[in-house]
Amino acid sequence: MTDHLNQQSRSDCAALDAADPLAHLREQFDLPEGVNYLDGNSLGVLPAATAARVQAVVKHEWGTGLIRSWNDAGWINLPQRVGDKIGRLIGAGPGEVLAADSTSLNLYKVLSAAIDLARGQDPSRKVIVSERSNFPTDLYIAQSLAQQHGMTLELVQAHEVDARLQARDVAVLMLTQVNYRSGRMFDMAAVTEAAHAAGTLTIWDLAHSAGAVPVDLTGAKADFAIGCGYKYLNGGPGAPAFVWVNPAHVNRGSQPLSGWLGHAAPFRFDTGYTPAAGITRYQCGTPSAMTMAALECGVDTLLAAEPLGGMRALRAKSLALSELFIAQVRERLAHHPLSLATPEDTAVRGSQVSLGCPEGGYAVMQALIARGVIGDFRAGDGTAAEPDLLRFGFTPLYTRFVDVHDAVTALVQVLDSGEWREARFNQKAAVT
Amino acid sequence: MTDHLNQQSRSDCAALDAADPLAHLREQFDLPEGVNYLDGNSLGVLPAATAARVQAVVKHEWGTGLIRSWNDAGWINLPQRVGDKIGRLIGAGPGEVLAADSTSLNLYKVLSAAIDLARGQDPSRKVIVSERSNFPTDLYIAQSLAQQHGMTLELVQAHEVDARLQARDVAVLMLTQVNYRSGRMFDMAAVTEAAHAAGTLTIWDLAHSAGAVPVDLTGAKADFAIGCGYKYLNGGPGAPAFVWVNPAHVNRGSQPLSGWLGHAAPFRFDTGYTPAAGITRYQCGTPSAMTMAALECGVDTLLAAEPLGGMRALRAKSLALSELFIAQVRERLAHHPLSLATPEDTAVRGSQVSLGCPEGGYAVMQALIARGVIGDFRAGDGTAAEPDLLRFGFTPLYTRFVDVHDAVTALVQVLDSGEWREARFNQKAAVT
Numbered sequence: 001m002t003d004h005l006n007q008q009s010r011s012d013c014a015a016l017d018a019a020d021p022l023a024h025l026r027e028q029f030d031l032p033e034g035v036n037y038l039d040g041n042s043l044g045v046l047p048a049a050t051a052a053r054v055q056a057v058v059k060h061e062w063g064t065g066l067i068r069s070w071n072d073a074g075w076i077n078l079p080q081r082v083g084d085k086i087g088r089l090i091g092a093g094p095g096e097v098l099a100a101d102s103t104s105l106n107l108y109k110v111l112s113a114a115i116d117l118a119r120g121q122d123p124s125r126k127v128i129v130s131e132r133s134n135f136p137t138d139l140y141i142a143q144s145l146a147q148q149h150g151m152t153l154e155l156v157q158a159h160e161v162d163a164r165l166q167a168r169d170v171a172v173l174m175l176t177q178v179n180y181r182s183g184r185m186f187d188m189a190a191v192t193e194a195a196h197a198a199g200t201l202t203i204w205d206l207a208h209s210a211g212a213v214p215v216d217l218t219g220a221k222a223d224f225a226i227g228c229g230y231k232y233l234n235g236g237p238g239a240p241a242f243v244w245v246n247p248a249h250v251n252r253g254s255q256p257l258s259g260w261l262g263h264a265a266p267f268r269f270d271t272g273y274t275p276a277a278g279i280t281r282y283q284c285g286t287p288s289a290m291t292m293a294a295l296e297c298g299v300d301t302l303l304a305a306e307p308l309g310g311m312r313a314l315r316a317k318s319l320a321l322s323e324l325f326i327a328q329v330r331e332r333l334a335h336h337p338l339s340l341a342t343p344e345d346t347a348v349r350g351s352q353v354s355l356g357c358p359e360g361g362y363a364v365m366q367a368l369i370a371r372g373v374i375g376d377f378r379a380g381d382g383t384a385a386e387p388d389l390l391r392f393g394f395t396p397l398y399t400r401f402v403d404v405h406d407a408v409t410a411l412v413q414v415l416d417s418g419e420w421r422e423a424r425f426n427q428k429a430a431v432t
Numbered sequence: 433m434t435d436h437l438n439q440q441s442r443s444d445c446a447a448l449d450a451a452d453p454l455a456h457l458r459e460q461f462d463l464p465e466g467v468n469y470l471d472g473n474s475l476g477v478l479p480a481a482t483a484a485r486v487q488a489v490v491k492h493e494w495g496t497g498l499i500r501s502w503n504d505a506g507w508i509n510l511p512q513r514v515g516d517k518i519g520r521l522i523g524a525g526p527g528e529v530l531a532a533d534s535t536s537l538n539l540y541k542v543l544s545a546a547i548d549l550a551r552g553q554d555p556s557r558k559v560i561v562s563e564r565s566n567f568p569t570d571l572y573i574a575q576s577l578a579q580q581h582g583m584t585l586e587l588v589q590a591h592e593v594d595a596r597l598q599a600r601d602v603a604v605l606m607l608t609q610v611n612y613r614s615g616r617m618f619d620m621a622a623v624t625e626a627a628h629a630a631g632t633l634t635i636w637d638l639a640h641s642a643g644a645v646p647v648d649l650t651g652a653k654a655d656f657a658i659g660c661g662y663k664y665l666n667g668g669p670g671a672p673a674f675v676w677v678n679p680a681h682v683n684r685g686s687q688p689l690s691g692w693l694g695h696a697a698p699f700r701f702d703t704g705y706t707p708a709a710g711i712t713r714y715q716c717g718t719p720s721a722m723t724m725a726a727l728e729c730g731v732d733t734l735l736a737a738e739p740l741g742g743m744r745a746l747r748a749k750s751l752a753l754s755e756l757f758i759a760q761v762r763e764r765l766a767h768h769p770l771s772l773a774t775p776e777d778t779a780v781r782g783s784q785v786s787l788g789c790p791e792g793g794y795a796v797m798q799a800l801i802a803r804g805v806i807g808d809f810r811a812g813d814g815t816a817a818e819p820d821l822l823r824f825g826f827t828p829l830y831t832r833f834v835d836v837h838d839a840v841t842a843l844v845q846v847l848d849s850g851e852w853r854e855a856r857f858n859q860k861a862a863v864t
Binding site: 030059067070136145237238240241256257259260271272286288290369376 | 489496723726
């Protein structure tokens with residue numbers, strides 16, 4: 001399928017951009033000059049609307065409206081309003097998604113609820129299963145809860161998940177749909193069906209899915225989901241995350257982070273906790289008006305694609321971009337020992353491509369960044385002292401076909417010249 | 433002590449402002465025209481520096497710097513940097529305070545840790561004690577943890593705390609230093625000493641203390657503390673909260689919200705959780721750069737008072753303001769059946785004054801707000817269907833003596849005219 005792509009010249013790529021019906025969506029963003037940004041899977045770019053919106057929240061809603069803005073500017077409803085918009089991207093209905101807290105905290109909430117639900121049905125199930133190369137924060141939260149509940153967290157390889165479920169002792173299967181290192185994607189519907197057949201509840205972390213690939217939580221009959229606001233949703237650094245619970249479960253039990261805004265009537269100031277109906281019981285403390293507003297601007301950039309085919313159209317472009325990248329790397333970098341760490345099969349590929357890079361992922365990426373191409377790096381198996389993966393995110397809202405071509409050109413230059421040898425590894429140099 | 437204050441005319445008050453060495457601190461804020469804001473104990477006002485700082489975070493650090501700003505703009509260190517500044521206001525040393533998450537979430541962390549610590553020393557202690565009129569979110573979080581740990585949450589009146597400790601079955605005493613309704617303040621050092629003598633650990637919620645009254649966590653030998661960023665710290669709606677743990681305890685055990693940024697080496701992406709040394713282990717997910725920056729601007733407005741005597745000087749002005757208010761209410765509103773719900777004794781009064789108002793706190797406050805005087809309302813005993821307390825916060829950074837006089841004038845007008853009868857109660861009309 002990629003044979004024709006490896007011979008694309010830069011002008012061929014420019015022609016692809018000219019013919020791209022989604023191309024104008026890029027105009028929604030304030031992109032810096034001289035930067036070819038392929039790291040939207042780590043931190044999305046700034047929407048053009050965000051600065052003015054945040055400024056209005058700060059100067060007018062806070063500065064002038066003061067306490068009155070909780071009602072008058074609708075601050076109090078932002079978690080639900082922004083949640084509803086995110087729901088349109090992930091196959092969730094209105095009132096089912098809440099924007100709140102961080103991904104880690106939302107995982108704590110849903111995993112607690114899932115454990116309660118699963119153990120309520122079958123107390124003998126004492127295992128939580130996840131993927132060994134899942135993003136660490138998910139594993140850390142699961143370790144904490146497994147320990148609290150006298151359960152075991154078992155980590156398996158992706159291909160071992162199905163078999164592991166068959167022992168029928170797994171209470172909860174907790175997976176990130178798209179792997180942060182490899183970009184490999186689980187078939188949510190198939191895995192959920194297999195889990196349910198084995199009597200296991202599912203939690204899906206959509207950190208690298210929401211806004212990147214079509215997600216249908218309702219169709220997949222998923223049980224719980226969480227995700228990140230600052231990657232493909234373009235909500236800004238440390239944006240609120242989101243949480244979804246299947247309506248069949250949402251009013252069964254409560255979650256332990258029982259802050260006042262998850263109460264059925266928070267402004268009654270009751271002494272005792274009564275959880276709100278629906279997803280609002282997954283709210284905890286007071287939300288930040290400015291980060292909620294920024295997240296809404298980010299989500300709006302994706303909703304702008306709805307008249308053009310929405311996430312399906314974005315997905316098609318995403319795959320066209322990653323196919324082009326892979327073909328170009330194979331053609332133009334055949335003389336370097338790079339390896340493809342992302343699935344060849346587009347059906348199980350997210351919106352990123354990772355390359356194994358024996359020269360060292362950190363050093364090569366620093367040299368690329370010096371040339372204005374920003375991706376990032378990760379350790380391939382999570383144990384290497386130095387990262388050995390180059391990671392490139394393709395965000396179809398703003399990545400162009402020429403950007404892919406230019407990124408490969410820069411990689412050729414970096415590897416051919418050996419200029420990457422100048423860079424030194426710095427442990428603290430990237431955030432998820 | 434207040435005898436001379438009840439006869440102060442507005443021009444006497446203006447003279448007090450003219451002689452006030454802290455008066456110019458008000459210039460640090462963007463205060464709206466025509467508003468007499470006495471609700472800084474619920475949501476602090478906008479510092480003049482904040483809008484530009486947040487705009488710089490959005491446009492330059494995020495928009496241009498993109499992922500590089502985690503290091504280049506120091507985003508990754510904001511929780512510690514802002515925490516250190518908060519520490520200067522509450523008697524905590526450098527490296528001891530973290531700005532993070534919400535008050536509710538930080539309480540969940542420290543109460544979990546306190547329970548582990550207390551039960552590790554004496555497993556027979558199964559009681560958490562708090563005050564019945566503590567802010568509900570604290571009680572809700574404590575209920576959740578008490579249930580998880582097979583413990584009991586017992587709620588007592590403030591004056592019953594000492595006696596309750598004597599049974600020596602209390603694992604943790606969890607108090608909000610300044611009561612959100614009455615403004616009554618506990619003597620932190622004395623209560624902590626009594627708790628320790630009874631073998632009980634202490635958690636102090638500083639929501640209505642930090643930036644309002646001098647706090648000396650180190651001197652009081654407190655065990656754990658948390659607090660709010662959006663009240664007296666002027667961090668903005670839903671600002672990050674903060675958490676402090678006594679250095680003697682901080683590395684003993686860990687807290688359950690074990691997100692990746694609490695890890696000893698988060699960028700090593702280890703599969704297993706190893707808590708960071710120090711307060712950083714109380715960090716969970718990825719912090720928001722824009723809310724951390726806004727909180728820093730807010731805290732800076734308080735640190736600006738350091739050369740003028742800092743929190744002690746602010747405290748003296750705060751008490752002068754509340755003394756003036758009480759005296760003026762007594763003098764000018766003697767013909768209305770208002771009652772003082774805040775302690776007469778300044779030693780146990782925070783930075784607010786609450787008045788019992790049989791006419792209905794909500795309706796009277798709406799009429800005051802219509803006249804440009806913004807305070808808020810609460811239910812006096814937490815069970816009334818309608819609030820019966822008027823609450824006025826005195827924030828010495830920006831409240832003037834004339835503001836106190838004008839507020840009483842407006843209250844006289846509202847009560848004398850009966851215009852408050854127009855207002856209808858609305859449950860959702862205020863946020864803590």
